[in-house]
Amino acid sequence: MSIADYWRLEAPRFRLEATKCEKCEKLYFPPKVVCPQCGNKELKKVEISGKGKLISFSRIDKPADEHTYVAPYYVGIIELEEGIRLSGSLVDLGDKEPEEGMKVEIAFRKYYPVGDEGVIYYGYKFRPLLMSLED
Amino acid sequence: MQTGIAGYGVYAPMNRITVDEIAGVWGEDGVSKSRGLNVFEKSVPDPDEDTITISVEAARIAMKMSRLAREKIGAVYVGSESHPFAVYPSAVHVAEALGVTPHVTAADLEFACKAGTAGMQMVFGLVAGNIIDAGIAIGADTSQGRPGDPLEYTAGAGGAAFVIGKDNLVAELEGTYSFTTDTPDFWRREGAMYPSHGSRFTGAPAYFRHVINAANGLMEKLGLTINDFDRASFHQPNGAFPLKAAKILGLPLEKIEDSLAVKYIGNTYSGASIVGFARQLDLAKPGERILLVSYGSGAGSDAFSFIVTDAIEDARKHGVPVDKMISRKRYINYATYARYRGKIRMK
């Protein structure tokens, strides 16, 4: 990932910014500039809840070099309350295994540091529900 | 119009290592270490957690509790002695994650363990001066002690964030006062991995002198006595110092005991006094007066007096209790701790 790519993806990665076509009521994440259904170019920026449930997962024992610092870890497919599906690492499991159907929410974490002197990439991962006592 | 706190949030990583486990590695007696420090375990960040991630998590909780629109936020300050970058602010990461950019001022602050309260004073000033509607001040750290150093028993990770403004207040600011001198009790040179300290020099001329003088200065300024306070939180480098400071000030120990998160998550440095203050806010009744006194080596203390409002009971439902952060945990051994904290040099 280049710094330019990282910077362009910051809003979705940092705060789950999506876009919505108000003509077809369709939500896009990652965000789109043009609605592929109706061609609408005035999509509205919206933020999605970050809460959802785990659909499936797998354990990563031998990741790419830049992720070895957190290995082993789990990656899951999450279905958010808004119906969007996305993948992300699972954190704060304690010593438990993940379970299909478990409720999760976004956590803000490091993705990886680029070498010893490069930038550090940050973004969302998912953890068991912590924030939401009410609402 | 009154200024104060509209929302607060605390975050602590879920890994814990006990003082007993650390003591065992160095051939020390864990039980007597724990008793002397009044600290039983400390939090350890996951390898993908740092001051920026902790700050974002705490600030998200504080924003949610405040129910303020993000457009109201005009300042973001992050106080820490463990900013991940020497150049590239933690505060811009937090502001972007909260979605409060670009019409916002932001900066990283550093003053050992009191950079968080320094940020609170700055936001209070901007709000009281009608320069911004509201702002966020955060104190967070993932500080390290050199292996085998006494600091290793207590250096924890965590932080607290405060949304400060004039609307939806859960606690009103009565006043603030600071006491600052040049006192070389603790330092870390640029590029050094671990801090150095003046050992026994850290007590009387450093911590106690500043904390006591700041508390007394605040009371004098506001025309209050120690008996006017229902609760207090002081900087907590361990669980013993704040109790001793309370004794010197004539504050009954039960008024400070609830603040001692340090016993369970360790010394969170820039987060320490304000995590304790947040726990007092979790437990306080409307109308209660809370004394907050930070301490940062080098050295200085910021003292504050707050009065809890009726709105706190409803607002708490929108936050996350400090005890929930303290009680979610997973124990790790020294080997895992050493790996997570980069104490094993691979090259």
Ligand SMILES: [Zn+2]
């Ligand atoms: Zn459309």
